[in-house]
Amino acid sequence: MNYCKIDQFEEIIKSSCLTTIQSSLTSLTITNFSLSTKYLELLLSPTPILRFLKLIAHRQTLDSVFDGMYWQQFIQTKLPLLDKFDFLFSYYLKQEDNTNTLDMLIAPFRAPFWLNDKQCDCLIGDTGIQHIATMLQNNMAIAILNINYNEISANGIQYLANALQSNTTLTTLDIGGNHFGDEGIVYIADVLRSNKTLTELYLAANDIGENGVKYLCDALEHNTVTIIPYSSTLTIVDISDNEISDEGVSYLTNVLRNNRTLTTLKLEQNNIEDRGVQYLADGLRNNITLTKLTLAGNPIGDDGVHHLVDALRDNKALTTLDLSYSNIEAKGILCIADILKHNTVALILLLCSLYSFSAILKDACSIEFELQ
Numbered sequence: 001m002n003y004c005k006i007d008q009f010e011e012i013i014k015s016s017c018l019t020t021i022q023s024s025l026t027s028l029t030i031t032n033f034s035l036s037t038k039y040l041e042l043l044l045s046p047t048p049i050l051r052f053l054k055l056i057a058h059r060q061t062l063d064s065v066f067d068g069m070y071w072q073q074f075i076q077t078k079l080p081l082l083d084k085f086d087f088l089f090s091y092y093l094k095q096e097d098n099t100n101t102l103d104m105l106i107a108p109f110r111a112p113f114w115l116n117d118k119q120c121d122c123l124i125g126d127t128g129i130q131h132i133a134t135m136l137q138n139n140m141a142i143a144i145l146n147i148n149y150n151e152i153s154a155n156g157i158q159y160l161a162n163a164l165q166s167n168t169t170l171t172t173l174d175i176g177g178n179h180f181g182d183e184g185i186v187y188i189a190d191v192l193r194s195n196k197t198l199t200e201l202y203l204a205a206n207d208i209g210e211n212g213v214k215y216l217c218d219a220l221e222h223n224t225v226t227i228i229p230y231s232s233t234l235t236i237v238d239i240s241d242n243e244i245s246d247e248g249v250s251y252l253t254n255v256l257r258n259n260r261t262l263t264t265l266k267l268e269q270n271n272i273e274d275r276g277v278q279y280l281a282d283g284l285r286n287n288i289t290l291t292k293l294t295l296a297g298n299p300i301g302d303d304g305v306h307h308l309v310d311a312l313r314d315n316k317a318l319t320t321l322d323l324s325y326s327n328i329e330a331k332g333i334l335c336i337a338d339i340l341k342h343n344t345v346a347l348i349l350l351l352c353s354l355y356s357f358s359a360i361l362k363d364a365c366s367i368e369f370e371l372q
Contacts, residue, residue: 024049025047025049025050026049026050026051026052027050027051027052027053028044028047028050028052028053028054029052029053029054029055030054030055030056031056032056032057033055033056033057033065034057034058034059036063036064037063037064037065037070037074040055041074041078044078044079045078047079048078048079048080048081049081050079050081050082051081051082051083051084052082052083052084052085052086053079053082053084053085053086054085054086054087055086055087055088055089056087056088056131057087057088057089057090058090058091059089059090059091060091061091062091062101062105065089066089066091066105067108068105068106068107068108068109068111068114069108069111071085072108072111072113072114076113085118088128088131090131090135092139092141122150123150123151124147124150124151124152124156125150125151125152125156126152126153126155126156126159128150129147129150129152129156129157129159129160130156130159132145132147132160132163133159133160133162133163134163136160136163136164136167136170137163137166137167139169140168140169141169142169142170143169143170143171143172144170144171144172145170145172145173145174146172146174147174147175147178148174148175148176148177148178148202148204149176149177149178149205150177150178151178152175152178152180153178153180153184154180154181154183154184154186154187156178156180157175157178157180157184157187157188158184158187160175160187161187161188161190161191164191164195164198165190165191165194165195167195167197168196168197169197170197170198171197171198171199171200172198172199172200172202173198173200173201173202174200174202175188175202175203175206176202176203176204176205176206176238176241177204177205177206178205178206179205179206179207180206180207181206181207181208181209181212182207182208182209182211182212182215184206185203185206185208185211185212185215185216186215188201188203188216188219189215189216189218189219190219191219192216192219192220192234193219195233196233197233198233198234199233199234199235199236200234200235200236201234201236201237201238202236202238203216203237203238203239203242204238204239204240204241204242204266205240205241205242206242207242207243208239208242208243208244209242209243209244209248210244210245210247210248210251212242212248213239213244213248213249213251213252214248214251216239216251217251217252217254217255218251220234220237220255220259220262221254221255221258233261234261234262235261235262235263235264236262236263236264236266237262237264237265237266238264238266239266239267239270240266240267240268240269240270240294241268241269241270242269242270243270243271244267244270244271244272245270245271245272245273245276246271246272246273246275246276246279247276248270248276249267249272249276249277249279249280250276250279252265252279252280252283253279253280253282253283254283255283256280256283256284256287256290257282257283257286257287259287259289259290260288260289261289262289262290263289263290263291263292264290264291264292264293265290265292265293265294266294267293267294267295267298268294268295268296268297268298268322269296269297269298270297270298271298271299272295272298272299272300273298273299273300273301273304274300274301274303274304274307276298276304277295277300277304277305277307277308278304278307280293280295280307280308280311281307281308281310281311282311284308284311284312284315284318285311285314285315286314286315287315287317287318288316288317289317290317290318291317291318291319291320292318292319292320292321293318293320293321293322294320294322295321295322295323295326296322296323296324296325296326296350297324297325297326298326299326299327300323300326300327300328301326301327301328301329301332302328302329302331302332302335304326304332305323305328305332305335305336306332306335308321308323309335309336309338309339312339313339319348320348320350321348321349321350322350323349323350324350336349
């Protein structure tokens with residue numbers, strides 16, 4: 001026997017069938033590992049050539065299963081040929097647990113054995129996200145979930161979205177860097193139509209295009225608190241480093257016009273040009289809640305700046321505008337200088353690197369900023 005998958009570990013032990021496992025076993029998966037590590041050692045004692053081991057354990061107590069030092073010694077002495085060790089160990093922290101418990105659990109896994117010898121990494125993937133989704137359906141304490149850059153596909157996002165439909169405690173969700181595309185956004189948008197607790201949503205670097213933004217914006221317009229028209233629960237939305245162009249930005253216009261809770265919108269590192277900025281400006285003109293807008297790294301030129309400046313004459317809420325690393329030249333800088341002289345709001349303006357800003361100022365002759 002080369003491969004074995006065990007769903008009910010207890011039955012293996014109780015039936016005393018350990019003798020049936022041959023020393024040729026190279027792969028073992030236990031999906032419901034609920035007994036002590038002592039019995040695991042009994043199970044694996046005749047399998048010194050095991051190369052793959054996968055364990056999934058949901059524990060009620062913090063036992064040796066969570067001890068990185070134990071696993072290091074066990075692998076070194078009992079499983080010297082082990083190439084891959086996949087594990088998911090979960091435990092619900094209780095109020096009486098020390099606040100340093102999590103750090104204490106993680107610290108042993110930072111040893112050279114894991115990081116250098118075994119080159120240990122943690123990528124949740126679609127399989128891991130299924131277990132996290134199950135946890136979210138039953139856990140009423142977790143408020144922040146950061147699972148960015150974990151190779152989660154649209155299928156994995158679907159598992160997560162199904163769990164979030166009934167979750168009432170999660171306030172911050174970061175699923176950036178998973179590249180699940182517009183297909184994954186469909187599932188997130190479906191959650192936003194009914195979710196009333198999520199306040200921060202980070203979707204950076206997910207290959208979101210025009211259709212994805214459309215799904216998202218449609219959901220944001222329907223994600224409302226009944227007693228306050230056009231008031232969603234989201235305050236921060238990050239869709240930076242995606243594939244959003246002018247057409248995609250056009251869908252944001254109505255969101256900016258009507259939304260009453262969004263305070264931060266991050267759009268840097270997309271493909272937004274002057275026409276897209278015009279759409280944003282139309283939405284910003286009468287917006288009373290957005291305080292921070294980041295557009296860094298987009299090919300925005302002087303015409304785009306003109307549209308923004310025109311909107312800022314009416315907008316009294318925006319306090320931070322990031323236009324760094326764009327294509328703004330002297331004409332655009334002069335336009336910004338003019339609005340700064342008359343704008344009554346303390347506006348933090350990020351334009352570009354000091355070097356390029358100096359060059360622009362030189363071309364624009366002398367500009368005086370009257371900052372109160």
